[in-house]
Amino acid sequence: MSETTFIPAVVEMCDAHITTLRDTTLAVLENVDWSVLPGEFWVVAGQPQSGKSDLLMTAAGLLLPARGSCRVFGCETNAFGEAQLAERLRVGLVFAGGQLFNQLTVVENVALPLRYQKNLSTAEVAHDVEVLLEMLELTPFADRTPTNLAAQWRSRAALARALILKPELLLLDNPLAGLGTRSRQWLLPFLDQLWRGHEWFGGQPITLVATADDLRSWRHPARKFAVLDEKKFSALGAWSAVEAARRHAVKELLAEPASAIM
Amino acid sequence: MESYASSVRGNLSKAFELANTQVFRRAAAPKSYTDLLGRKLFLALLTVQGLGAFALITLGVILKKFNVARSVMQPRIRHEINRAGVALLPMFFFIALALGFLVVGQTISALAQVGATNYLGSTMVIVIVRELGPLLTAVLVLARVGTANVIELGTARALGEVEALEALGIDPVHYLIVPRVIGIALGIFSLTIYLILGALASGYLFAFLQDVPLTPGDYFKQIAEALNWLDFALLALKTLAFGFFIAIVTCYHGLAQPLRLEDVSSVAVRAVTQGVIVCVLLDAVFIVIYLVT
Numbered sequence: 001m002s003e004t005t006f007i008p009a010v011v012e013m014c015d016a017h018i019t020t021l022r023d024t025t026l027a028v029l030e031n032v033d034w035s036v037l038p039g040e041f042w043v044v045a046g047q048p049q050s051g052k053s054d055l056l057m058t059a060a061g062l063l064l065p066a067r068g069s070c071r072v073f074g075c076e077t078n079a080f081g082e083a084q085l086a087e088r089l090r091v092g093l094v095f096a097g098g099q100l101f102n103q104l105t106v107v108e109n110v111a112l113p114l115r116y117q118k119n120l121s122t123a124e125v126a127h128d129v130e131v132l133l134e135m136l137e138l139t140p141f142a143d144r145t146p147t148n149l150a151a152q153w154r155s156r157a158a159l160a161r162a163l164i165l166k167p168e169l170l171l172l173d174n175p176l177a178g179l180g181t182r183s184r185q186w187l188l189p190f191l192d193q194l195w196r197g198h199e200w201f202g203g204q205p206i207t208l209v210a211t212a213d214d215l216r217s218w219r220h221p222a223r224k225f226a227v228l229d230e231k232k233f234s235a236l237g238a239w240s241a242v243e244a245a246r247r248h249a250v251k252e253l254l255a256e257p258a259s260a261i262m
Numbered sequence: 263m264e265s266y267a268s269s270v271r272g273n274l275s276k277a278f279e280l281a282n283t284q285v286f287r288r289a290a291a292p293k294s295y296t297d298l299l300g301r302k303l304f305l306a307l308l309t310v311q312g313l314g315a316f317a318l319i320t321l322g323v324i325l326k327k328f329n330v331a332r333s334v335m336q337p338r339i340r341h342e343i344n345r346a347g348v349a350l351l352p353m354f355f356f357i358a359l360a361l362g363f364l365v366v367g368q369t370i371s372a373l374a375q376v377g378a379t380n381y382l383g384s385t386m387v388i389v390i391v392r393e394l395g396p397l398l399t400a401v402l403v404l405a406r407v408g409t410a411n412v413i414e415l416g417t418a419r420a421l422g423e424v425e426a427l428e429a430l431g432i433d434p435v436h437y438l439i440v441p442r443v444i445g446i447a448l449g450i451f452s453l454t455i456y457l458i459l460g461a462l463a464s465g466y467l468f469a470f471l472q473d474v475p476l477t478p479g480d481y482f483k484q485i486a487e488a489l490n491w492l493d494f495a496l497l498a499l500k501t502l503a504f505g506f507f508i509a510i511v512t513c514y515h516g517l518a519q520p521l522r523l524e525d526v527s528s529v530a531v532r533a534v535t536q537g538v539i540v541c542v543l544l545d546a547v548f549i550v551i552y553l554v555t
C-alpha cells in the first residue's frame with residue numbers, strides 16, 4: 001500500500017477575490033484557487049492591468065482578498081500582524097518598479113531590512129551586504145541613489161533588498177520588464193540558481209513565483225505556468241500545456257510583439 | 263439621472279470604511295449650498311475621525327516600539343531633530359531679533375511713556391512666553407518642515423515605498439512617522455525657548471537704544487517674578503502638543519490616504535491649513551487652562 005505524504009502549500013488561495021490597492025472593494029480576479037508547493041517555480045502571465053501585481057501582493061500578505069482565503073506558510077494573511085512577522089519575513093517581494101527608497105543609497109536600501117529586523121549597525125551588516133552586491137554586480141553602484149540608476153540596476157537592487165533576509169518564497173513582479181537582452185540573459189539563469197539552491201541560501205532551494213506579460217522568455221520544462229484573463233486565474237501546468245493551449249489569451253502571451261513583426 | 267445626494271450616500275460607506283476623504287474631494291461639485299455645506303461637514307468629520315485614529319495609532323506605536331530597531335531609528339530621530347530644530351536656528355535667530363525689535367521693544371517704550379513699567383513683566387509673560395513664542399514657532403516649523411513632510415511622504419506613498427516597507431516587515435508608522443513626530447515635537451519645544459529668550463533680549467536692546475529708563479536687572483527681574491511654575495509646565499506641554507499634532511496632521515495627509523502624484527501639492531496646502539487650525543484650537547484649549555488655573 002502506497003503512502004501519500006502531505007506537503008503543506010507555501011501559498012494557498014481558495015476561492016479568493018483579488019482586489020487592488022487603489023480600491024479594495026473592486027475585484028480584479030475572481031475565484032482564484034491556487035496552490036504553490038515548496039520548491040516550485042511558477043510563472044503567472046497576463047496582459048497589463050490583468051491583476052498580476054495585485055495577485056503577488058495578496059500572496060505576500062499586503063492585500064487581503066475581498067472574499068475567500070489566502071494562506072501563506074499555513075498562516076491566514078487576514079491574521080498577519082506583529083505576531084506573524086516571522087511568517088511574513090519568509091516571503092520576499094520584488095516590485096515591478098523596484099520601489100526602492102529614494103532617500104537612501106543602494107547599499108543603504110539593501111542593508112535596511114536586515115538592520116531593522118535584527119537591530120544591527122551598518123558595520124555589522126556590511127559583510128552580508130557586500131557579498132550580495134558583489135553577487136548581483138551592484139558594487140560599482142553601491143553609493144548611488146535609485147534616481148541615479150538605470151532601470152535594470154534598480155530592479156537588481158530591489159532583488160538584492162528582497163534577498164538580504166533570505167526568504168523561502170520569492171515573488172517577482174514582472175522581473176523581465178524593461179530589461180535589455182544582456183540583463184535578461186543574466187537574470188533568468190540567476191533565478192534558476194536561486195530556485196535550485198544558491199550558495200546565498202546555503203544551497204537550499206527556494207520557491208519562486210514570477211509574473212510576466214510575455215511567456216516566451218520563461219520557457220522551461222520544470223516551471224509551472226498560469227494565465228490571468230478576464231478576471232480568471234487559470235493554472236495551465238507545465239510548458240507543454242502552455243504550447244498545447246488553444247486559448248486566445250495564451251496565444252497572445254506567446255505571440256511575437258507587434259514591433260518585432262513590423 | 264443620479265442625484266448628488268444619492269451619489270454621496272453611495273460613496274459614504276466606502277469613504278468611512280477607507281477613512282478616505284478623496285472619495286468626496288474627487289466627486290462632482292454639488293449644485294446647491296446645502297449640499298455643499300453637507301459635503302464640507304462630512305469632510306470635516308472624516309478628517310477628524312482620520313486624524314484621531316492616526317494620532318492614537320502613532321502614540322501606540324511610539325510606546326510599543328520604543329526599543330525596536332534602535333540602531334536604525336536613533337539616527338533617523340537625530341536627523342529629524344536636526345531638520346526640525348538645529349537647522350532652523352539661524353531663521354529663528356532672525357525671527358527673535360525681529361520680534362524683539364517690533365513687539366517687545368515697542369511695548370517697553372510704550373509702557374515707559376505712560377509710566378506703566380510695573381506691568382512689563384506680566385505683559386511680556388502673557389504676550390511672548392504664553393502666546394506669541396509657542397504659536398509663532400509652531401507656525402514657522404509647520405511651514406518649513408510640515409510642508410516638506412507632506413510632500414516627502416505623499417511622494418513616497420504615491421511611488422509605492424510604503425508597500426515596499428510593509429513587504430520588508432517594516433512598520434511604516436514606526437519607520438516614517440515616529441521620527442518625524444519626535445523630531446518636530448522636540449524641535450518646537452527647543453526653538454520656542456530660544457525664540458522667547460532671543461525676543462526678550464533683543465527687545466530690551468531695542469528699548470535700551472531708545473533710552474528707556476530701565477536697567478537690565480529690573481527688566482529681567484520683573485519677567486522672572488511674573489513667571490510661575492505653571493508657565494513652565496504649560497509651555498513645555500503646549501509646545502510638545504503643537505509639535506505632536508503638526509507632525510500628525512502633515513504625516514496623516516502625506517501617508518494615511520492613498521494618493522496620486524498629482525494630489526500631492528493640493529494635499530500639502532490642505533495639511534498646512536489644517537495644521538494652523540489645529541494649532542489655534544490647541545492654543546484656545548491652553549488659554550482656557552490658564553484662565554481656569
